[in-house]
Amino acid sequence: MVFRRLAAAAALAFVSTVALVSAQDFPKGPVTMLVPFAAGGPTDVVARLVARVMEKELGQPVLVENATGAGGTLASGRLARATPDGQTILLHHMGITTSATLYRKLAYDPKTAFGFVGQVTTVPMLLVSRPNFEPADFKALLAYIKDNKDKVSLANAGPGAVSHICGMLFMQLTGVKLTTVPYKGTGPAMTDTIGGQVDLLCDQTTGATGPVKTHKVKAYATATAERIPVLPDVPTAAELGLKGFEVGVWHGMYVPAGTPAPVIDKLNAALKAALHDPETVRRFAELGTAPVSDAEATPEGLKAKYFAEIDRWAPIIKAAGEYAD
Structure with missing residues (x-):
């Protein structure tokens, strides 16, 4: 019994040491940020604004790669198969949660494949x-x-x-x-x-x-709870009697499941720096959006949003009967 306890303690110490070393060494080179959609599109624009600041914080280039196809699931699948060391990350919009129901077959399990860095913005x-x-x-x-x-x-x-x-x-x-x-x-x-x-x-x-x-x-x-500043004369659907018509294109940053927590913490700190950057805030405003709050820009904030959105959209997609192969 004593031997087992010592062995367990040694194993825990080893894992903690490995995590610490990996965090100290991270990033070992350029970080690849996968974007599921074409260059120049809304999600790509958000990704490049964030990457610009993150690479300064991380001390390594953050290379945006447009991994398009299959409604965004191709990029998600690539992330799920990537080494969980933080060198490959994904910036995706809400489609990462609707695909869990919309696609009959996926090359990954959307409920277990990803780790969470933080929310970014909602358009x-x-x-x-x-x-x-x-x-x-x-x-x-x-x-x-x-x-x-x-x-x-x-x-x-x-x-x-x-x-x-x-x-x-x-x-x-x-x-x-x-x-x-x-x-x-x-x-x-x-x-x-x-x-x-x-x-x-x-x-x-x-x-x-x-x-x-x-x-x-x-x-x-x-499709918002309040009128948007860039189009102040356009009313919300709720004002006009259609309750519940609220859709925001929220974006989140993900890593492969199993990525060490200290590595995620480094990525999260770099993400928050990007969201507080004055140029990022200014450009987001021009796009009709703004960075999320510090509480939302956390692994816990994104994880809660992710699973809540899967639950929210599943019955709507099933009722519509519109699936993708």
Whole structure:
């Protein structure tokens, strides 16, 4: 019995020493930040703003790699298979949680594959339409889609995209099933909305603010609890009577499961430095967003958000019956 206790104590001391050494040595070289979407897109912009400051804090380059494909699950799978040493991290939006239900088969277990660094930011969403769409305001829109549901099209950026999830929530809350039109990205979806090929689109402020301000699309409502500063004249859906229509494109930073806590602590400190950086704050404001609070920018804050969002979206996705292979 004494021998077993000594052996257990020795093993614990060894593990603690290994963790300490790995934290002291980290990072050993450039850190790869996986981004599941194309360069220049909203998530990529957020990632590069954060990486710019993190590499100063870590003393090594933070290289953003756009690992696109399979609705973001390709990058998630790569992270799940990576060595848990902090040298590979992932910056992903809320799609990492909706994919847990949306995809029938994944190459990883979304409930056990990841470790958590912290939340980053939340980008607001809003519902827009082609500029000559008949309904003049949100109340008229709700009446119109109920009377013309077979004729109204709702664009999205593809299966698993936030615009897809936002559209599913809108249809569930209104009780109206519209014709959904998937695109290969928000860019072409917005282009066809502006051109009048599709009627409606739920998009991030990062992509929709410009077209709204130049009257290339019509804004009906924001999917937020409060009005957003960059578009103060656009009311929230809740103000107009549609309760529960709230979708924010929140972003989080992840590591492979099993990454030592001291390494995560170093990454978290670098992330928080980025979120307090004046240039980051300024650029986020231009995109219609802001850094999350210090409490949210923690491993515990992200972990709680992650599992709450899986539970939130699972029944909505199942009710819609829209799955991805």
